[in-house]
Amino acid sequence: MRDETISDFLDRLADRVPAPGGGASAALHAAQAAALLGMVARYTTGEKYAVHQEVVERIRRESDTLRARALTLAEQDAAAFTAVTDAYRLPRESEQEKAARSTAIARALAGAARPPADVIAAALDVVELAEVLLPIGNPNVVTDIAAAAEAARAAATTARVNVEVNLIGIRDDRVRSGLLAETARVDEIATRTERITAAVREEIAK
Template sequence: MRDRTIDDFLTRLAARVPAPGGGAVAALHAAQAAALVGRVARHSTGEGYAGHRDTLAWVATEADRLREDALRLAQADTAAFTAVAEAHELPQDTEEARAARAVGIARALAAAATPPAEVIGVAQVVVELAEELLPVANRTVIGDVAAAAEAARAAATTARVKVEINLGGVRDELVYGELTAAAARVPTLVARAERLTAAVREQIAA
């Protein structure tokens, strides 16, 4: 994921291949959201922001960490869905083979639900950082706070769909509960992102 150009990624995304797909897109939404938060924090420097220096430095550092996490999850999602495709290709010429194939597919689907669930967590923290940033951010780049919120919202809502798609393959009750809990956090996250965007738009219009 790191070494591909944007054009190469989009070409593969549009191709008839197992991955990348929507899960990787969700992770990249989250990575872009984190990068935008880091951008705003780094543009909020100088004497006028001296009283918030520690907060801004912390936000920038956390945003960098989240960007790395999201990129890792994009790669993990791609690998997971490649494994799902490979499981579907397992032999099914005997009863035993068919049983083994079913188990393999179920395990692969369960594994494929994990990266998007983690993307939701990344998106949530990005929104929290954006909330911290908004009151102290440089007004000339405040639009990027809203852009970050919207990208995080897209990450979360897209990831939720990918989690839900794969829940049918999850047999472990504990894992199932963790995944459904992650998906259940999305409406609150969406509402917070919407409030951030609305607040930015109000400041722009003022």
């Protein structure tokens, strides 16, 4: 996926194939959000921002790491969803086959829920970095901080439904509880994003 052109990826996304789908798209939202923060950090350099150099450099490093992590999650999501499709295609003629298929589906669904849950965590990390960068970032690119936060919110809200759709077939209560704890952070991400965007809009309206 990381070596595809944008056009090729969108062609695959639009095709009648199991993956990539919404989960991979959510991860790519997170990757774009992190990339935007990296760009703002790189514009926040020089003597004017020297007092914030250490913080800005940390944000640059962490946003680059988050971008790579989110791209990996996009690839993992596509692979995990393909595994779910494969599990549903297993034979179910005998009782033994039915039992094996049911177990395989439950295992695959748990695996498919993991990448979007990790996307939510990545989105929260992006929003936290955006909050730190907002008051010290180069004002000429302040709108990109809002864009990053909004992309992170899109990542989180999209990832949440991709976690929830897989919960139906997950039998392990501990796994379910852990995934639900991840999705519970999405409303917080949305609220914090709204604050960031409101602050940016207020700033550009001055």
